[in-house]
Every structure is written in structure tokens, then in C-alpha cells.
Amino acid sequence: MTKIQMKTPLVEMDGDEMTRIIWKMIKDILLLPYIDLKTEYYDLGLEHREATKDQVTFDSAEATKKYGVAVKCATITPNAERVKEYNLTEMWKSPNGTIRAILDGTVFRTPILVKGITPFIPSWKKPITIARHAYGDVYKNTEMVVPADCKAELVVTDANGVETRSLIHDFKTPGIIQGLHNLDKSISSFARACFNFALDQKKDIWFATKDTISKKYDHRFKDIFNEIFEAEYKDKFKEAGIEYFYTLIDDAVARVVRSEGGYIWACKNYDGDVMSDMVATAFGSLAMMTSVLVSPDGVYEYEAAHGTVQRHYYKHLKGEKTSTNSMATLFAWTGALRKRGELDNLPELIDFADKLEKASIETIEDGVMTGDLAALSSLDNITKVDTEAFLTEIAKRLDKKMA
Template sequence: MSSKITVDAPLVILHGDEMAQVAFEKILDTFVTSRLEIPLVEIDLSAENRLVTNGQVVVDAVEALKRHGVGIKNAGMTVNRAQLGELLAKHPDLDGTKLHPLATKSPNGAIRKGIGGNITREDIQFRNLKVKRPEWVDRDIVVDTMEVGGIKESFNELSRATGIVKLMFVGASGDPVELHRREVKKGDPWLLATNDLEDVKAWAHRFFQRAIDEKRDIYLGLKDTVISGYDGVMRAAIEGIYDQHYREQVEALGLAYFYELIDAQAARLVSNPPERALWGVPDNTTGRKLYKLVEQLKQYGIPDRKAQVSISRMSAGGGDQYGSFNAPAEEDGILKVIVDGEEKHARHVRKGDPILLMSNDHEAIKDWVLQVFRDASRKSKEVYFGLKREVMEYDEVFSTVITDVRRELAEADTSPPSFMIMRPSSQLIKMITDPPRNALYPAQNLDGDIFSDISAALGGSLATASSIIESKDGTMLFEAPHGTAHDLYLKYLESDGKEAHFNSSALLYAVANALETLGEREENPALVDYAHRLKAALIDTVDAGIITGDLKGKTNAPESETLVDMQGFLDAVASRL
């Protein structure tokens, strides 16, 4: 007779790439299929399979999650141009000019939008981790951002009618061409932003020359994978100038140049600041937030972290930048935004200027605010929203919805949690320098992406945080917030699998969360108990000082630590079940 726990409901498994996938397969073998009789709906979301299926597997993943309700997603690669070229060379039958965006872009936004889910990230409640406070006071780090263009000079408003937003372009021919259209409802916010590519290039010249004059290492951060037609255009222009005019001088002076996605770079620099650097963040909305944070940290530093931080990220609805239309202008001309047949805004653009049109859904915003208040009330958390409402209609709608939801809860005799609305820059500073013991920080999509990575890095690593995506209809997707660990995967391959250094805590916690949810929904006490024991075994393993290399020196008793590889850590957890 089998001693396995029987589970009736299927669990959706979304596979990923590289070292994270190696770990995921071992976790599923050790803690799921060997201990549970459970139907698994497995979908290969690896970068190669997304390409080969022309993005169909992303659609399949959304449908499976909506049908079955609970899933686990592993980290997957978002390919850059070089990697895409390699994959196309491997599959010569594929026509690179006819690929659907889902074939090459990150599937995360499409999945969140497809299930209408918002993200909550919070620290795993490890008791034996004491993160060393990074030394920030008097660090000679300067954030440099553009003063013009972008969302700072956007046109944004609330739709006055339900209808279609059309982005039109009038070029040399004089004939209007439709670039993009999307449906909006009355009250939905939308925004058009552009950047003058010549301004971007001028900033790049000043930025690199400043680094040379002041002899600073150079850091540049953008979100070019997700917003390739906007941030990607700026990156190409900036790095083209670097290669042509400044690389030789920088290298001759012994200075270093680093490019990284802005969320990962912000996490790395805030948690491990260099002695001296020039940090370029061309997007002035993000750049101003990080400038204010860095100036605060240089003066006052980061206090010892005694609070667990939770961040709720508004990723449903229109997705803001992550669901935007973004592309460079093909020629000089005029952009026009037409809403329900009425011209709302027009502006000149020049060839190559990056264009971004984004929107959000009023009802999705309301669902998110309700979710935030529900989560905060359930866990007795204070809520700190970050909105730039006084200067942007786009953000003002969030403020209005918060007030409306609060009133509805009060009328229903449901007490909303304590909350405060502040500017996003103040929200970020409070989260890092003055967090209350139990707080929830709701943020819009891009801010939430950056803020959550910073918080996770300060809490230990992305491998010590959990990520939950919840939709209005109850669909739950659990994931680890870290990436695929490309560098560790290369070492794994080079050693023929002998060097497997990867912290699988976040993936393991995601599995336990998913099993707990399944158990609660089908009223399966044995499964709920197993999920609780799995979480306890994970936390007890770290309590015993058994850790992977990324946590070396971060426990309360570094002299008693036992460093193990990925398999050793999983074996230690399994032995405690």
C-alpha cells in the first residue's frame, strides 16, 4: 500500500531555464512526486520552447492556470539579441521576422495579465539570518539621470469615454498611419511618453565624460528586455556612443563599465555599494527615486534590519510599462493620440525617438487595492502606498480608488488597515531606512519590480524571499523572485554537474505554498500538514546553520555554519521531514 499522500486537484508546473531548472527538477523529484500522488500539468516555458512554439506555450500556461487555479512557475530566460540569434541558428526552419512577441519576450507580464494577477513579495521568515548592514555613509556614489523627456514630460489623463485609444503617426507622406490601438473604459488612465534621441545621446556624452573626468567606475541601468522599443533604444544609443568615443579612454584609466537591468542593478548596488561610482539611470522617473535614495543613504546609512518587508506590485490591468506599446519612430513626424474618435494630444518626434504608450484598467486597480487591504488586514500590516498623484492624473486615479475602497469597506462595517499615501521616492526611502515592524508597500509595476529586488537583496538574497501572484478569481501562482542563475549554470555545465551551487530556498518555499493552497481548497488535512512540515524543515535547516554559499557569514553564528551545495541543502531539508 502506498504511503504517499493522495491529492485530487491538479497542480500546474511551469518549467524554466538554466540552474533554476536544474534545482526545480530535483525539488519536484524529492518533495513532490516521490511523496504525493498528485496530477501535474507540466508546461515547458523555457526560452527555446517559447521560441519553437512561437509563444503558444505562454498561452497554454495562462489557460492551464485559469482552468486549474494553482501553479508554480520557475524562472525563465529572456533572451537578448545574441542569444536569439543562437537559437534561430539552432532552428533554421524558424523565420525570425514572423515571430510573435511571446516567442522572445519575457512571459511573466503576459501570464500576470492573462490571469489578472498582482504580485506580493515578502521575506521568508528565517530566524537564523542576520544580514550584515552595507556601509553607505560617505560612499562616493552619484546617480546621474536625464532632466528632460520620458514620463516626466508625458501627456497623461483619464479616459473620458469608453472606446478605443489609437496611436497615429503622420510622416513625410502626410497620410496618418495607425501604430497601435487598445480598448479603454471610462476612467481608465493612459499615458504617452517619448524621448528625444538626440537628448539621450547628449546625456550619454556628458555622462561618460563626467566619469572620465572624475575617474569613477561606470554603472548603467535600464529595463531594455521588457521595454525594448523604449529603454532598449536608449541603451543601444548610449552604448554605441560609449563604444565609439569613450571605451578606450575608460579602459586606459583602469575604470570599469557595467550594464545591468535596472532592477537587478539597483539591488546589487544598494546591498553592496562600491566605494566610488557614477550610476547612470537615464529614465528620469526611476533615476530621481534612486538619486534621492542614494543621497539619503550616503548621509544616514542603512539601519539594522529588524522588520520583514512585504511589497504588493500592481501587475494586472494594463500593466503600465510592462504592457505598453513601445517602439522607435521610423521617421520624423507627428504622433497623435485619438480616444473614441477625438484627438487628445499631438507631439513632434524625430526618426529613432523612443515612443511609449501605456494604460491601466480602473477596475483592475480597484481589485488590487482590495487585495492589498485584505492582505494587510489578515496579517495586521500597515500600508504605505507610493503615488505621484499631485502631478499626474495617471497616479491620481489610484488615490481616488483607494478612497472609494476605504469608504466601501467602512459602509460594510469592515475596518480597513491603517494606510498612508506618499511619493514613490519617499516610499522607497521609508522601506529601506525606516521600515515599521509589519508593513506592506503597494507599488506600481516598474517601481514594484525595482523596490522588491532591493528589499530582497537587503534581506539576504532573492533566494530568501517568496513571491505570490493572486488574481481576483482566486487563481494563485507561486514563484521564486530570483532569475535563472546563468553564471552558476555555466559552472555546472563546465564541471559536468559536479558544481551545483544554488540556493533553492525560494523555489522550495513556492512549492510548499502551492501545496498548502491545494490542501486548503480540497480540504486535505494531510496535504496541508505536509506543506507546513516542508516549510518548517526548510527554516529548521537554516536554523541549524546548514546553508549554501550565498548566505555564508549571514547567520547569527557564522562560526557554526556548514556550507553545502544545492543537493546537500535539499538532502538536509528532506532529512527533517
């Protein structure tokens, strides 16, 4: 069979632990037999990040800006234990956070739905996409422990040295304090990425904050979204037959639980972090959650929404078989290949991505699945398989579709 040709490389960001093992399996079993795969490779494994003093992460993000599409494996964000385990010279920052900041991107996470895995919320019939703002708030906070008999103030000093002060709290007893910030530029990029993605997906979009309580901070988000929508997107949404509306975060949660799904839910950074895990778990499994980082100027970076599956990796190192779900990592590859095909006008590449996704879903719906899904599935005659066997079963079905 003649392999599918590519015009432009994907930026390939390799990762850590069990997902790194799966990454190579996906390429060897499902991609390289069919595609003359062109990638610009960056090793974001923790050892190589240490060796390059994290420069490789910055280089991969700049390459993504150059080529427009990237696919990323899950990576370790080191804590104190990892610093010791990997003998690191520094507790390197999250690669995802670094890449998000460089691309000025918004993260969109969507569950993969299959028959036999019933959502815990019975009314959900269609995927719910979480759009998470990826800058600021608690993730770039400044915080202090405050002793008793202290006064805390918010102080802003302008370019001329003039101070504006506002009392936060007069501490009579010990306490804690936290300072958050965000930027109009980042919020505007978030809004445009959300509206562009909604038009691309032809889905309604909701946005929710708590502006009734946070009358300046959250209200700023609400105002910027509304201004950009009215000035740039209102007519486009009307033409596409989709809707944008704003509501309070508590009202949004109530609406989401009662809904049938099928829309994009835009959230501030922390809300998106929490709600994406809630939505993933309620639909079945975090291993069935896709994730794509989209910049306001149309750069895409695809990855899985889950981590490196550390526990399974240690079993793998002992020579034990694992039954690790590879669906989210696989869909990161198909998403990137499809987008590359769309940008380069390669219908064969788009068709391959579609067929590979269908083959993987059919495998699960035929009753062949990894252990996490076997524990959730309501199908009869389930066959639980190991990590490599699952990908081999997908390959059998893909072969028929590609014949």
C-alpha cells in the same frame, strides 16, 4: 509511509537552466517521497516555447484559471543573445508578463527570514511584502527618438473621430519621447487583489504614488484605490484590526527605511519592480524572496522572485558542482501546496507544507547552507554545501518532522 493524497491537480510550469535542475531535485528529494503528487504539467522551457510558438504559455495560464493554483519555475525571457543561442524564430515575450496579463494578477513578493542573516537595515524585524501592479506603465510603453524642430502632441481620438490634443514638447533640439497608459479595470483589479491579500495575511497595507506631480495619471490610481476601499473594504479592515493608508512614494521610502517591517507595500509597476529587488537585497538575498501572483478572483500562481541562475547552469553542464540557493523555488512549491490544501480542505497537505518550510529554515539556522548565504551569515560553524546536498540536509530534518 502512506503518501499524502491530493484531490485537485496543481498546474506545474517547468522552466529553464539551473532552476529547472533544482525543480526536479526538489520533487525527487522532498515532495514525491511524501505526496501522491497530482499536477497538470506544462513545459515552459525556452525550447518548448519555441516548438509551440509560445502557445504552451497561454495554455498554462488558462489551466491556472481552471484549477486555481499553479507553481512556476523560473524561465528565460529572451534577448538578442538568447535568440541566437537557442536559434529562436522570434524573441518570445516574458512568460511572466503573458501569465500576469491573462490572470489580471498582482505580484506579491516577501522575503524569507532566517537567524544569522541580518538585514542591512537594522530596524527591519518582520518581512516587508511588495505588491507590484503587473500591467502597463513603462512595460507597455510607446517611445520614439525625436529629431530637432519637431512638435510632439498627445492625441486622443474618440469614437466619433473627435480629437483632443495636448502639447508634450516643442523640440528645438533632438530628444526622446515616451507614451504610457493604464486601464481603470486593471487598477481596480490591483486594488482588490491588494485589499484581499491584506485581509488574508492580516497585515496593514500602504499604497504610494507621486500624485502631487502626476496629477491625472498617478492621481487616478489614488482615487480608484480610495473609492474601492471606502465602498468595499473599510468595515472588513476595521473588523480585522488592520489599516490601509496612502502616501507619496518618497514619503513611503522614508517610512519603510525607518520601520520594523510587517506590512504590505503596494507599488505601481516600475516602483514594484525596483523596490522588490531593493527589499530582497536589504533583507539578504534575492534567492530568499518568495513571489505569488494573485488574481482579483482568487487564482494563485507561486514562483521564485529570481531568474534561471544561468552562470551556475553552465558550470553544471561542465560537470562542476554548484552551490545554488533553492529556498525561493522550494517556497514556491510549499506555497502552492498549502493553498491547494486550503482550497480542497486537506489539513495533511497544509501540515506538510508547514513542516517542509520549517525544515528548510532549520537547516540554514543549523549552519548548513549554500554559498550565497554562507557569505552573509553571522552564525558560527557554517558548513557550505552544494545544491543537492542542501536539499538532502533538508530531507533529513523533514523525515524527523514527518515521523
